[in-house]
Amino acid sequence: MSTALALGYGPQDRLLIVNADDFGLCHSTNLGIERLLVDGVVSSATIMMPCGWAREAALWSARHPHLDVGVHYTFTSEWDAMKWGPVYRGGPTLSLVTAEGYFQRDVKRFERQAAASEVRCELAAQVEMALELGVNVTHADNHMGSLYGLQLGRHFLVEVFEVCAQYGLPFRLPRHLLLESGQVAPPVLAKQAREMAELADSMGVIVLDYLLGLPFRAAPGETYDVMKQQMLGILGNLHPGVTEIILHPSLVTEELTAFHGAPDRRGMEMELFRDPDIRQKLQAEGIIPIRWRDLRNLQRHD
Structure with a gap:
């Protein structure tokens, strides 16, 4: 069963969540995402708790509990000039960090070195x-897809x-x-995704039907x-079911x-989602906006 059907929608309904990733990354990003959340331009955001500005984002979110804010599970630190590391203080985290004590720069090194027990903590x-x-x-999601096994399996x-589940x-x-491109993935990858979704089902965790976003890297010009x-x-080209679209918005500042x-x-x-053409497209396509809170309520049977 699709997540949309589990929520009580019809088999052809197209439901959409728009999430702003990287809340807490820096003050400029916080100001931008806060503005989008308050104006209802995005459905939700997720905080990178290890980052230096996460506390500002979290305290702001605590003052706005009616807005949907989740945790952006973070295990990589990809920029040179700004770094972060684990927040866990109750035991070892050596498999998660470099010699400097920061998270690995890329997903491949994280996958190669991380101990599952330390990841869970x-x-x-x-x-x-x-x-x-x-x-x-x-809700929860994942920075840079580090937890999906995309590099080394x-x-x-x-x-x-x-x-x-906890x-x-x-x-x-x-x-x-x-x-x-929005096209269905090759059979082997598609099968792996279905198997992981079935594992989530068996553990009582609600997941999406589809996940989309702009190309991760900008094209020249x-x-x-x-x-x-x-x-x-x-x-x-949205498919029937629950789709999440990922954004990485921020005010552009010297910071x-x-x-x-x-x-x-x-x-x-x-x-993007302030743009009149985008808003008109959403309406013309009959796309139904929903929230991560709806999925959380389904999982918790609220």
């Missing part, structure tokens, strides 16, 4: 930190589902895997119009440009 610690700061945590989804949180995992056309294409390699792209993503 860090997952729980990131949720606990958000709860301790007063966040009404609605070594995933940590069992640990993820254990922690999500805290009653749905998780960003697509039941049906699509390529960036990419403009806002190019990005908008890509998003219009995505919205015009962001000091460490980020493509700051202007994050600024353009701030504007």
